[in-house]
Amino acid sequence: MSAFSMAPLFRQSIGFDRFNDLFESALRNEAGSTYPPYNIEKHGDERYRIVIAAAGFQESDLDVQVERGVLSVSGGKRENRSEGVTYLHQGIAQRAFKLSFRLVDHIEVKGAELRNGLLSIELVRIVPERPAPSAFRSAAAGRPLES
Template sequence: MRSFDLTPFYRSTIGFDRLFNLLDQTAADAAAPGYPPYNIERTGENAYRITVAVAGFSPSELSIVSKENTLTIKGEKTAEEAAKAEVLYRGIAARAFERAFQLADYVTVKNASLENGLLHVDLVREIPEAKKPRSIPISINAQAGPQVVTDNTEKAAA
């Protein structure tokens, strides 16, 4: 449980909504249980994989949604399967869950697969060409002094 309230900041600031939402979400995530367990792996220079342990869930019971730099994975068991048999001991959790991940800018979901009770979500960071750093060549001129740039627009107008 958090001991601070961000409500006055929402009323008195403009344009900082995302920052306060991240603070709210961080505080909520700290109190959230660790179900289902997950791994985040770096599989390449700009490639990542999130692996979530979803034993007992079928692909139709899972949903993956990517929206506004947030990846949300939900799992919900159908009520029919739970009522089929009397369970004497439940060691495999089959409760509904929702797990959200904050994605960096330009990170997109490329693939999702379910194998051996593990949901693998592959992510790729694709930076647009305009945002990539570019190398500027440095030329060496024979002149020792600074170059004078002339404006030819006055001559062209006359």
């Protein structure tokens, strides 16, 4: 009997548990979408971090954008830095990639940093305060009406 792992369903969304959206996202994933490897970390109730292995890339090679609730991270070598170099073994993959993560409302990107070959993207959940309920008095009845 083979084991069924739900892990691929939870890698693409941060900050919410919508099973149907996660399931559809997992079905649409391409076979090569595991490059580069990454971690999604939760720090307390309101903070998240995505850490992407970006060995061999510089900041100018990476692009981080948020559009319509989707965080997109892409990378690719912009210039050929290895002219005159013959690799006897090239184990550090530097091929182009694109990763996408669906963000729920109130999750915001606070910053990104490339350090020691790891791209860390800081996310925070900002929950707006609920306005206090308002009550109004009816002039005719003298009783409160709620809005």
